[in-house]
Amino acid sequence: MQKVDVWVPAGSGAHPVVLMVHGGCWQTSIADRKIMDWIAGDLRADGIAVWNIDYRGVDRAGGGYPDTFLDVAKAADQLAVHAAHFRLDTRRVVAVGHSAGGHLALWLAARRRLPTGSPLHSTDPLALSEVISLGGLPDLEATARSPDNGCGIAVVEKLVGSGRADPYADTSVPRLFPLGMPQTLVNGREDRIIPYRMATDYVERARAAGDEVDLVTVPATGHVELVTPGTDAWLRTKQLIRTALKLSQ
Numbered sequence: 001m002q003k004v005d006v007w008v009p010a011g012s013g014a015h016p017v018v019l020m021v022h023g024g025c026w027q028t029s030i031a032d033r034k035i036m037d038w039i040a041g042d043l044r045a046d047g048i049a050v051w052n053i054d055y056r057g058v059d060r061a062g063g064g065y066p067d068t069f070l071d072v073a074k075a076a077d078q079l080a081v082h083a084a085h086f087r088l089d090t091r092r093v094v095a096v097g098h099s100a101g102g103h104l105a106l107w108l109a110a111r112r113r114l115p116t117g118s119p120l121h122s123t124d125p126l127a128l129s130e131v132i133s134l135g136g137l138p139d140l141e142a143t144a145r146s147p148d149n150g151c152g153i154a155v156v157e158k159l160v161g162s163g164r165a166d167p168y169a170d171t172s173v174p175r176l177f178p179l180g181m182p183q184t185l186v187n188g189r190e191d192r193i194i195p196y197r198m199a200t201d202y203v204e205r206a207r208a209a210g211d212e213v214d215l216v217t218v219p220a221t222g223h224v225e226l227v228t229p230g231t232d233a234w235l236r237t238k239q240l241i242r243t244a245l246k247l248s249q
Contacts (some may be wrong), residue, residue: 004079007044012087016087016089017089018245019108020097021104021108023097023100027058029057036050036227042229051079054140055104055172065159072107092205098136100137103105112180137194139201141174178209186233187216188222188223188225199217218241221233
């Protein structure tokens with residue numbers, strides 16, 4: 001589970017990179033990195049490298065706080081370590097996460113803001129150009145108060161841990177505002193798994209904190225379509241990725 005699949009396009013590089021984070025309600029039994037293979041292959045065919053990470057879910061030995069977060073952080077930082085070998089351009093890295101992975105992608109963008117006393121703190125986290133959340137759960141506190149979300153509420157406590165005075169201080173993205181980085185949320189208007197208000201509420205709070213955040217709403221679209229090649233949602237997301245990576249349309 002502590003693995004990365006690297007999708008390297010043809011050509012000499014240096015290749016722009018999507019750092020991809022899968023969802024699955026933070027549970028390995030629901031999904032792992034392979035659920036992203038279809039869009040990873042689509043991006044590679046379009047000349048974009050993909051650093052598709054995995055991590056221990058809360059339902060696996062060692063998963064939960066802090067190790068699920070540490071797995072994600074280490075997997076991201078390994079991109080810079082191996083960039084030369086895979087001909088990757090570390091100046092153009094966009095994090096893209098789906099569902100629970102949307103939360104983790106945004107959290108990667110927030111790592112520079114982590115409290116120094118947190119076991120998740122890092123002095124030199126991977127630099128990102130932008131982050132794109134696809135049907136994400138960006139606010140863990142809101143998720144824990146929302147039994148209508150498709151992941152339920154019990155999983156949040158497993159993810160953030162217990163026995164700490166404030167388990168959201170270093171795990172929930174709004175606690176780390178402002179991120180100081182462009183953020184885009186792409187959400188299906190008919191998503192039955194992630195309530196649409198989770199996107200609108202996050203955007204309102206992020207903008208109030210001074211962050212540059214866009215919300216792209218895709219009509220007649222649910223949750224899985226966001227990571228399905230050929231759908232309107234994915235075609236729009238590819239355009240957003242290309243723009244973020246400064247590639248011609």
